[in-house]
Amino acid sequence: MFRIFYATDVHGSEKCWKKFLNAGKWYKADVVILGGDMTGKAVVPIVKSDEGCYRVSFLDQNLTLRSREQAEDVAKMVSDRGYYPVHLSEGEYLDLVSDQKAVKALFYKMVISTMERWMKLADERLSGSGIKCFVCPGNDDILEVDDVIRASKTVRHAEGEVVELPDGYLMPSSGWTNRTPWDTPRECSDEDLGRKLEAILSPISDFSKCIFNFHCPPYGSGLDEAPELDDQLRPKFAGRSLVPVGSHSVKRLIEKYQPILGLFGHIHESKGVRKLGKTIGINPGSSYEQGLLLGAIIDLDHKGVKQYVLTSG
8 A cells, every 4th residue: 555645736836835845744645746837927026115115016915015024024925825026126127127038037037946946945855754756847837947856856757757656556747738828838739738648658558557647637527627718818707607628638548548547737726536437537726825735645555546535734
């Protein structure tokens, strides 16, 4: 018997990443898996005025802070919610807002530096623990993070690989998805996604002890329901209208190979467990902006899945 803890879509949240690193010990898991989308959503400037105050605009709030200590407290709150706080002078801020290329370069710099710090923290906390850790970047993660993850001593980069787990289980992994409205770094047509995944699966001859770790859930599974959007990418009917947005190719591969377990993410609102033929499909969902790490504990033995439970903490 061995235990997996699975989570996904932490999107830059410092609090969720730290909780993930502690989850193996807390839940007595042998293997911890992060299923994708480690990247935060945006840079948040903390601007120091010539008078020594600090100005921050965050989540529709305009804050004026009187001390460096207050600014640091807000920076921590910003990073815990999945954004990248950056201290700037008034001049630096004015130069930045007038140069979109500079904004993008700063965002990429923050993504990489945060990932480097996260991998260092992982090495500190997981070294000598005996816990196996696998991370598979998702569609929102820039390609440059792959080498940062590969440099870790304790975190295994799983994208495009078939990794061995205890009791003879195999886990093919990919963070790529079908097309989204946001033109993210790791998305492609559904047909191309199917070809990518088939190539990853090609070395596997026996799928009876196989776990699909695919960021994109299968179409129409109930694990892929997202708010319907209008032409301006705004949720229709205040977000109450949900539509399936998953991958037909992922659905076809599950129907074809019937792995024992499917671990999915990508659609934060579709937390749940579904039986997909012989496959148990799990999407733990995501509440990263609230600092909550949603996850799943799965116990397996040589015969299959013994039990599972969704977690929140």
